[in-house]
Amino acid sequence: MTALDQDRVRKILDGVVDPHTGAGFGGCVRAVGVDGARVSVDLQLAYPVQGAREDLSRRAREALEADAAIDSAVVSITSRVQSHQVQGKLAPLAGVKNIIAVASGKGGVGKSTVSANLALALAAEGARVGVLDADIYGPSQPRMLGAEGRPDSPDGKTIEPKTPHGLQMMSIGLLVEEETPMIWRGPMVTQALTQLLNDTRWNALDYLILDLPPGTGDIQLTMAQKIPVAGAVIVTTPQDIALLDARKALKMFEKVEVPVLGIVENMATHVCSNCGHEEHIFGEGGAARMGEQYEVPVLGSLPLDIRIREQADSGAPTVVAMPESDLTARYREIARNTAARLSLRPRNKSLGLGKVVVQGAPPQH
Structure with missing residues (x-):
C-alpha cells in the first residue's frame, strides 16, 4: 500500500468522531492493510470499550465504505489503558496505573453507589479495577459490594484486597466491626487512609476508584498532598443545594x-x-448548567430508581445484578466517558524506562 493510500484511509478515519472522546479515529490507527478495493484497519483506543466496540467499528467501517475507492472494509478495535499525569511531583502508586477520585460536596447524593457501579462498569468494559473506600467514618463499600471477613496479610505488613465481583477492594470497614464508630481525630483518619492505600497489595490495576467522603476536609487534603490522583468525578443531584456544594x-x-x-x-x-412515569422531582438541567459554567462535561445521568438502592444494600450493585438493564447501560456509558476523558490527559512521564547506562566501546588490544 502506498503512502498516499494510507493517508487517504487515515484522513477518512480522522473525520469519524469517537463519541466518548470527541476526537477522530485517525490518531488511533495501528495498522492498515489493502487488498485491491478491500481495506482492513486495526484501531487501538486508550480506554476500555467492550460494550461499544461493535458500534464504534460500524461507524468507522461505514465511513470507509462510503469512499468510492473502497468496496469493503474490516475494522478491528482493541484498547490499552495508559498511566496518566498526576498532581504536583507525586509518583504513581505501585500496581495502579490511574487513581480516579469520586467526590461530592455533600452527603446523600449517592456517591458511594455511583462509585461501586462505576468500578463494576469499568470492569465490565474490560479494565482491571479496584475500589478504595476512603470514607473512614462511614465506610459503605463492604456492604455495597458484599465483601465479608478480614483481609489476609501474607507478611504481617501488607494486606491482600478483597475481590468481590472481580474487583480489588479495601476499606477500613473490613478491619473493624460494622457497628463500631471510628471516634478519631483528623491525623488518625489521614494516617489510616494512607496506610490503607499504600499497604494494600494492588495487582496491576488500570483504575483504582477512590470513594471519598463528602465535603472538603482532612481526607480531601490528604488526597491532594499524598495520593497521586489522575482525575476526579463529581457526583451531584439536580437540586440547587446539592449543586452549590458540588x-x-x-x-x-x-x-x-x-x-x-x-x-x-x-x-x-x-x-x-x-x-x-418519569419525573424531574429534584429539578432539571442543573448539572448541564454547572458543566457549561466550569467547562466540564456531564458524563451521564441516572434516575432515582428503587432497584439501585435495593441492589446496593444487598451487596450486588446494579451492574452485576442486572447486567442487561437500561440502568447498567447508563453506568457503562458513564464508565466509558470517564475513562475516555482521562485518556485525553497527558501520560505520566515518570513511568519511563528507568536509568539507561551507555557504556563506552571496549578497549582495543
Missing part, C-alpha cells in the same frame, strides 16, 4: 491541580415503579 468540590480539585473529568447527575429523574 461546585465547592469542583473548585477544590481545581486548587489542588487534579483535573475534573466530568459530572455525574444522580437522581436526575424519578421513575415510578408502578406505571413507569
Whole structure:
C-alpha cells in the first residue's frame, strides 16, 4: 500500500468522531492493510470499550465504505489503558496505573453507589479495577459490594484486597466491626487512609476508584498532598443545594491541580415503579448548567430508581445484578466517558524506562 493510500484511509478515519472522546479515529490507527478495493484497519483506543466496540467499528467501517475507492472494509478495535499525569511531583502508586477520585460536596447524593457501579462498569468494559473506600467514618463499600471477613496479610505488613465481583477492594470497614464508630481525630483518619492505600497489595490495576467522603476536609487534603490522583468525578443531584456544594468540590480539585473529568447527575429523574412515569422531582438541567459554567462535561445521568438502592444494600450493585438493564447501560456509558476523558490527559512521564547506562566501546588490544 502506498503512502498516499494510507493517508487517504487515515484522513477518512480522522473525520469519524469517537463519541466518548470527541476526537477522530485517525490518531488511533495501528495498522492498515489493502487488498485491491478491500481495506482492513486495526484501531487501538486508550480506554476500555467492550460494550461499544461493535458500534464504534460500524461507524468507522461505514465511513470507509462510503469512499468510492473502497468496496469493503474490516475494522478491528482493541484498547490499552495508559498511566496518566498526576498532581504536583507525586509518583504513581505501585500496581495502579490511574487513581480516579469520586467526590461530592455533600452527603446523600449517592456517591458511594455511583462509585461501586462505576468500578463494576469499568470492569465490565474490560479494565482491571479496584475500589478504595476512603470514607473512614462511614465506610459503605463492604456492604455495597458484599465483601465479608478480614483481609489476609501474607507478611504481617501488607494486606491482600478483597475481590468481590472481580474487583480489588479495601476499606477500613473490613478491619473493624460494622457497628463500631471510628471516634478519631483528623491525623488518625489521614494516617489510616494512607496506610490503607499504600499497604494494600494492588495487582496491576488500570483504575483504582477512590470513594471519598463528602465535603472538603482532612481526607480531601490528604488526597491532594499524598495520593497521586489522575482525575476526579463529581457526583451531584439536580437540586440547587446539592449543586452549590458540588461546585465547592469542583473548585477544590481545581486548587489542588487534579483535573475534573466530568459530572455525574444522580437522581436526575424519578421513575415510578408502578406505571413507569418519569419525573424531574429534584429539578432539571442543573448539572448541564454547572458543566457549561466550569467547562466540564456531564458524563451521564441516572434516575432515582428503587432497584439501585435495593441492589446496593444487598451487596450486588446494579451492574452485576442486572447486567442487561437500561440502568447498567447508563453506568457503562458513564464508565466509558470517564475513562475516555482521562485518556485525553497527558501520560505520566515518570513511568519511563528507568536509568539507561551507555557504556563506552571496549578497549582495543
